[in-house]
Amino acid sequence: MKKLILAFSVLLLSAGCQSTADQTREEMRSKGYSNSYADGFADGCESGKQAGGSYFDEFQKDINRFNSEQEYAQGWSDAFRQCELKEEAELRQQRMAIEWQNMEDSHKDNIEHEALKGLENVDTSELKSLEKK
Template sequence: MWRCAGVFGMLLLIAGCQSTHEDLIAKGYPPAFADGFDDGCSSGRQAAGAITGGFKKDVPRYLKDAQYAEGWSDGFRQCQAMRESEDRGDYQNRYLNERDRAWQQEKDQGEARAYRSQ
């Protein structure tokens, strides 16, 4: 069983090393689309407030190469939305965790009061 888990873990590790660019090409997308997607994704994350990465756009290529332009637009929209979703999730998780802690504390205090009154 441990051997199977180890093999599965190695497969996940190897699969995780493939870049988005390589993954798109492996799925049959043209290299120009994959290039545009990478640049657009970096730009979309930056537009959504990410500290790392930055705005990337090969403007002459964007204007002349429809596949690059389509990839850039897709990458920008998808990565911007994903980054914004992650930010909302972080806020919700923090808020819910604070509510859970407050509820647990209230429950523990109520239980302590009940034991003391016996």
């Protein structure tokens, strides 16, 4: 159950941190990039995240603009691989966190097992005198 909660928490956390395409466009425009480049970058990033394994992003590419507007095509291409790699890294980090939790749980189980090892043959008859009557 703890593993399921951890996995769900990591998933929600990563989903909450992801930028929307509109936020990406505005951020690129505020940095002085043209509308065409910003649109291409936002679409390329959404597409890259989807290619990297995101369940929350969709492939976005305006083929007409990509073929006719150099800035849109450049923005799309610049963002695609960058966002794909970032998404893959985030998913890898989530898997590692889950595996780490699994290892900790397994280690704890082993310690408990070792601590109780051999106690099944211990004579506990003298402990009965400690029972409340």
